[in-house]
Amino acid sequence: MRLSRVRPAVVVTIAAIVTMATACSSGQTVGQGPQTSSSANAPSVPITGDRSDPVNVLVARAIVDIQGYWTTEYPRVYDGAVYEPVTGGFYAVDPGTGPLPPCAESASDIAGNAFYCATKDVVAWDVKGLLPDLRKTYGDFVIPVVLAHEWGHALQARSDFEGMTITREIQADCFSGAWSRHAIDAGEYRVSSVDLDRALAGFLSLRDEPGTAADDPSAHGSGFDRINAFQNGYENGPTTCAGYRDGAPAVVELPFGSAADAAAGGDAPYEDIIAGVPVDLEDYWSQVYPELTGKRWTPVRRVVPFGSQAPACGDTSAEGYLLFYCVPDNYVGFENDSMQDFYAEGGDFAVAALLATQWGIAALTQMGDSSDEAMSSQRADCLAGAWTASVLLQNRNATSGYSLSPGDLDEAIEALLTFRGPGDADRQGAGFVRTEAYRSGVIDGAKNCLATS
Numbered sequence: 001m002r003l004s005r006v007r008p009a010v011v012v013t014i015a016a017i018v019t020m021a022t023a024c025s026s027g028q029t030v031g032q033g034p035q036t037s038s039s040a041n042a043p044s045v046p047i048t049g050d051r052s053d054p055v056n057v058l059v060a061r062a063i064v065d066i067q068g069y070w071t072t073e074y075p076r077v078y079d080g081a082v083y084e085p086v087t088g089g090f091y092a093v094d095p096g097t098g099p100l101p102p103c104a105e106s107a108s109d110i111a112g113n114a115f116y117c118a119t120k121d122v123v124a125w126d127v128k129g130l131l132p133d134l135r136k137t138y139g140d141f142v143i144p145v146v147l148a149h150e151w152g153h154a155l156q157a158r159s160d161f162e163g164m165t166i167t168r169e170i171q172a173d174c175f176s177g178a179w180s181r182h183a184i185d186a187g188e189y190r191v192s193s194v195d196l197d198r199a200l201a202g203f204l205s206l207r208d209e210p211g212t213a214a215d216d217p218s219a220h221g222s223g224f225d226r227i228n229a230f231q232n233g234y235e236n237g238p239t240t241c242a243g244y245r246d247g248a249p250a251v252v253e254l255p256f257g258s259a260a261d262a263a264a265g266g267d268a269p270y271e272d273i274i275a276g277v278p279v280d281l282e283d284y285w286s287q288v289y290p291e292l293t294g295k296r297w298t299p300v301r302r303v304v305p306f307g308s309q310a311p312a313c314g315d316t317s318a319e320g321y322l323l324f325y326c327v328p329d330n331y332v333g334f335e336n337d338s339m340q341d342f343y344a345e346g347g348d349f350a351v352a353a354l355l356a357t358q359w360g361i362a363a364l365t366q367m368g369d370s371s372d373e374a375m376s377s378q379r380a381d382c383l384a385g386a387w388t389a390s391v392l393l394q395n396r397n398a399t400s401g402y403s404l405s406p407g408d409l410d411e412a413i414e415a416l417l418t419f420r421g422p423g424d425a426d427r428q429g430a431g432f433v434r435t436e437a438y439r440s441g442v443i444d445g446a447k448n449c450l451a452t453s
Contacts, residue, residue: 049092138202177233223410382449385441
């Protein structure tokens with residue numbers, strides 16, 4: 001996140017201790033869910049490599065289901081055309097020992113990689129690096145999700161699809177999302193909301209490096225672009241994916257504004273984010289709230305970073321909450337050490353986006369929103385996205401000095417997927433749903449957030 005000029009006077013004060021309260025809203029903690037379990041043993045698939053390897057067992061099951069899915073869906077999507085299964089072979093490769101698959105000229109071509117090669121009609125993957133590392137970190141379901149992406153490229157070869165590299169990649173992401181919805185709904189995989197969030201976080205880890213240009217021949221899309229495409233396929237099905245063209249949907253790949261910004265990875269210091277983002281949020285809501293409601297915005301009274309002693313909220317302690325909006329006392333609180341750790345892990349805009357969700361809840365509270373906690377949370381996530389769009393578009397130039405750096409949108413998506421704990425998915429909605437709400441705010445604006453039902 002970049003700060004391009006001197007800020008206006010501070011509206012929200014930082015305080016360590018605040019006075020009394022009764023209820024806290026949207027507390028969030030960090031955690032991970034269990035691994036996905038399979039519903040059956042892997043079928044026999046002619047994999048070149050160790051078929052008994054646990055990763056290859058997962059891959060084999062995925063191949064059978066993905067091929068079966070496209071046998072049915074391909075004619076529906078492509079006007080009766082018959083799906084031709086991949087015939088060149090499936091290669092599970094240890095880059096250190098080989099042998100190399102077709103289309104690979106050296107071990108570096110497959111190390112840390114999975115790919116579909118159209119000239120040989122083969123699918124290959126690194127069975128010692130990429131896939132086991134993804135599985136260990138993000139769970140079983142990330143493996144078929146990655147395979148389904150590679151099948152997206154196989155579909156492009158069969159349908160003679162042409163487009164920029166980034167268009168081809170996000171279309172394959174979309175196809176992966178469409179298959180994932182089928183696999184979950186059909187019971188081919190038992191996937192909880194936490195499992196899906198973890199798989200999506202794994203998908204997010206494969207995004208472009210911040211600063212990559214959209215027309216770069218190697219561009220695969222920012223995390224924001226890739227998650228958008230996956231969710232588009234998941235929600236709307238494969239016919240939507242088949243309609244992708246260069247520029248439609250639009251992609252968001254931001255360049256670095258300066259060498260200094262690039263050297264810092266686009267991250268402002270933690271103290272600047274904690275002090276400055278609330279000010280910018282107040283500036284945004286002072287302008288947008290009257291447009292939405294015809295009423296004046298009542299500023300959030302204070303921001304309260306706290307240590308081992310949680311503040312009070314009305315008549316209740318905020319103990320156990322890492323981030324919350326206190327409804328009766330109109331303040332935002334967060335546990336400072338945890339937020340600093342999250343800044344170190346997720347980046348400056350992860351923290352900014354989380355703060356923005358609490359201002360969204362404050363706005364909904366002022367509006368008298370009576371929806372349940374999950375819907376309020378998703379509306380607040382959407383409103384955080386609308387604030388982000390304002391920063392992205394720089395449509396408050398007279399009062400706001402912020403602009404987005406490459407990777408900021410990805411940091412926001414990752415924050416909504418990972419800054420949570422036991423019970424949060426039930427109370428606030430799964431990360432998948434929250435990121436979808438956030439994207440909606442970025443793309444469609446604040447009014448759309450209030451229309452969400």
